[in-house]
Amino acid sequence: QDVDTSQPPQDPIGRPIMHQAGIKHATGEAVYVDDLPSVDGELFLGVLTSSRAHAKIVSIDTSEALKGPGVFDVITAHDVPATNEFYYSSDPEVILARNEVICVGQIVCAVVADSDVHAKQAAAKVKIEYERLEPVILTIEEAIKHNSFFEPKRKLEHGNVDQAFETVDNIIEGEIHIGGQEHFYMETQSVLAVPRGEDKEMVLYVSTQHPAIIQEMVAASLGVPANRIMCHVKRVGGAFGGKLLKTGLLASLAAVAANKTSRAVRLVLSRGDDMLITGGRHPFVGKYKVGFMNDGRVRALDVKYYINGGCTPDESVVVAEVSLLKMDNAYKIPNLRCWACVCKTNLPSNTAFRGFGFPQSALVTETWITAVADKTGLSAEKVREINMYKEEEQTHFKQKLDPQNLIRCWNECMEKSAYYSRKMAVNEFNKQNYWKKKGIAIVPLKFPFGLGTRYLSQAAALVHIYTDGSVLLTHGGIEMGQGIHTKMIQVASRELKIPMAWIHFCETSTTTVPNACASVGSAGTDVNGMAVKDACQTLLKRLQPIINKNPNGTWKDWIKEAFEQSVSLSATGYFRGYNESMDWEKGEGQPFTYCIYGAACSEVEINCLTGGHKNLRTDIVMDIGCSINPAVDIGQIEGAFVQGIGLYTMEELKYSPEGVLCTRGPNQYKIPAVCDIPEQFRVSLLPSSQNPHAIYASKGIGEAGLFLGCSVYFALRDAISSVRNERGLAKPFALNSPLTAEQIRASCADAFTEMV
Structure with missing residues (x-):
């Protein structure tokens, strides 16, 4: 980004300045929370979580735990002075389970001891007797079977969908399963609660995105006014949406322990406990029916999103709403009906995560776009261009949209990536190689910015x-x-x-x-x-x-x-x-203030024998207005993109039939590493872009780039398609997300995969 020559040299806006820390x-x-010096007399908290997905608590025996070395006390729901259940919706968020557990990982009690080791050792000695309750619902399919949903369900409709289906040349139906994602912030959930010793004051040092909600929840749990609770945040070691309500519950637990013992209490979750307790990105099942003409024009769409919300609502209904509002991505769909249902299951409640429903619903959209391309014999990029917003339009919820910069990003990405010449080179490579194949894909982005109110x-x-x-x-x-x-x-x-x-x-x-x-x-x-x-x-x-x-x-x-x-x-x-506002009864509103636009082209190479792949090159063009700090903003785009690679190609959460998370920690749960960064990674900002709605004509950039990670997913699909075409396999084939090495290998069907 070039700085205007008339700008005074001492003016730092628009300059690539290093992050202050x-x-x-x-x-x-x-310095993070767990780096803070010990407070005199400080105690540690070790949590004990439920081992059952749905059960009645018959008894809690703490006698052996209390005999442990350095143990001061065991905190249960009965020790919470005031509010243990927070009703942000019809189903409460609970600090400590009292009579019933509704997921594996729900906190039942916590041990206060003189060291972290002693607290965890004692917590393991607490004996809880359970009585199994039915049903135990873990998957979206089971939730649909038992009609287990959080309310309200949401729907948006635009045009005349049923009539449009009667006039199209082709109709296809399909579905895609999209797995969840762990936040995997570098700093796990951490809090230090320090009682002041008078007037029921308490100071909290917390790793959170929302100090005010921490203050509110801690005050409510202790039964004191908010003005007695002081919450401090120096910095947070990553959050991505994962340090909101769950952090409030953990901070309240530490505060209850500090209040009861009149001592400072430190709670820092291990990586395994953090992953078990906190939940992450919502798994989706997207079911679509799309009607289109032989020339690739999409005329009608009926799509349903089923979202695994977990055991409490948390942010899930809002995630469902956002998934509907942003599902069109870059495309004008004249007749559209979309539904979103949040499934109530016996898993830890899923929560906010960078992108907030958009990475899932937009992947469903790009999946049926690709299916249309397969059916018509057109290239995927051609179908994308045909259906892209091209002039000032109204979205499916009647908000005005000017897609000029969307088209600019798409064209510039096409040019900078040399897409067509590289596509020819990829095809030539694939003709010459049987066990290795390359793939290339380009994907557009329209990411509306706004919080809805x-x-x-x-x-x-x-x-x-x-x-x-x-x-x-x-x-x-x-x-x-x-x-x-x-x-x-x-x-x-x-x-x-x-x-x-x-x-x-x-x-x-x-x-x-x-x-x-x-x-x-x-x-x-x-x-x-x-x-x-x-x-x-x-x-x-x-x-x-x-x-x-x-x-x-x-x-x-x-x-x-x-x-x-x-x-x-x-x-x-x-x-x-x-x-900003949205009227869900009318299905219209102005929930967003502006849009971030972009496009990404990615090239990959797969090994047909192992399913492994290399990310060879990625070109990204982003419209982020006039960047306040292009060094920081490009870093955000790169980081979000790599997190998207993880979501769509690597990060796989696995649960046992009893609802226990098996992938706890980096040994079992794989996030992108240095070797997964594209060998050539080129990010450029769209020049001459102005945004009159934000500070100094900039745009908020933290989330948008994550979805562009799906360009790697579709490049992998392109490579798999080349394998299947060469081997005479059926053209329509389904892929789910994440597109792991196992799935890639299975999709490259041969005599070996037939043995499995």
Whole structure:
């Protein structure tokens, strides 16, 4: 991204500035919750989780656990002073199971001891007697059979679907199963709860995306006002949506233990326990019926999404809503009916995850696009181009859309990737090789930005100027590695017209910025940036008379004079949020503020004998408006894309018939490593793009790139298709996600696979 030559050299906006804590991250000096020094008398919490998916708790015997070395107490539901069940919907989120367990991994009790080892050893000695309850529902198919769903079910309809099906040349039906995904943040769930010793005050240091919900839940569980609970977040070692409600339950558990023992309590989950307890991305089953003409034009679509929500609602209904709103991806579908049902099962509740339903529903869309290409004999990219939004349109929920930059991204990606010449080279390679095949695919992206309602996108900031001229900046956003604090310092630097080095961000805290909304939905920079800008402009307005009187003075001169004139050097800033809304009864609304566009082309090579593959090259073009920090933003695009590779090709969660997660930890659960990064990885930003709706014409970029990882999935499909064509196998073939080595090998059918 080129910076305008008229921009002052000291203005940092639009420049590729290193993440403020980047060096600390690399050297290990960055401080996370479990790096905080021990508090005098600190205790540790070891949790005991249910071993049954659905059962009545007959008894809990803690006698042996209490005899363990260093054990102080065992915390059960009876020890929660006030609220143990949080009703954010009709089904509660529970701190500790009281009479019944509804999944393997639900916390039943916790042991407080003088060390982490002693706490875990004692927790293993707690004996729980269960009585099995029926039914035990683990899969989407079982939930459908038992009619086990969370309400409400959602539906959107546009045009006349049934009539359109009567006039098309072809109709095909199919389905795809999309597996879940573990967040696998580097820092597991962590909290340190420290009682103040008076007025029922408690300080919490938590790894969370949402300090305000932690404050609210802890206060409710202890039965005290929120003003007695102070929540501090320096930084979070990754979250991806996984540190919201579940973190609130764990923080409340630590607070209950700290309250009962009057000692500081530290709770840091092991990787295995974290994966067992917290849930992740929702598994989907997408069932589609699509009607289209012989020239590839799609005229009608009827699609149903079944979503495995787990045992409690958490964010699942909202995920279902977003999956419907964003399911069209880049395509204009004139007659459309889509449904989403959240299945209630006996698995740990699934929750928010980067992309929030879009990576699943859009993969279903790209699957039937590919099926249309197979049926018509057209190339997949041709079918995509035919059906892509091309001019100002209304979406299937009647929101206006200008796809100009979508087309620009697609065309530029085609050009930069040299798609057609490389496709010819891939075909030539495949003719020359029998046991190795290459594949190539290009996929477009339309990712609407928005949280659906105004109050979820409000933000506040607090800026202090000290008499030495240094500035302390605070806002409600959470640093999770995405560089929000770096960008906020850039914003403050531009507005105050001082170097970034003079500005410091300490931490996010409920004591400085109350009632802050969660850092979710790619919105952190958009909303907090506006609040920081507002606060800085307020301060500069106060300073302006002093600056006008002494235009040749320095910043320090002006601040010293302002203090001597009793000018307030502290200001709050506020952003009311975007005017977004959706009427589900009418099936229309304005739930989004703008769209991020993009396209990705990926080339792969598979080994037909092993099912293994190499990611050879990926070209990405993204429209992210005017980037505030292209170095950070390109890093976000790259990271999201690689996480998408994991979702669509590698990361597979496996459960036993009893509902026990078998893939706990990196030995069994494989996430992308260095060898999975494309050998050539080229990311470029669309030039000359403006976004009038966000801070400095930028766009929120945290989530959008993840879906483009499916370009690898479809490149793999292209390679498999080449194998099957060469061997005379049927053209229509089904693939599910993740497209693992096992599935690739099985799809390259031969005498060996027939033996299985």
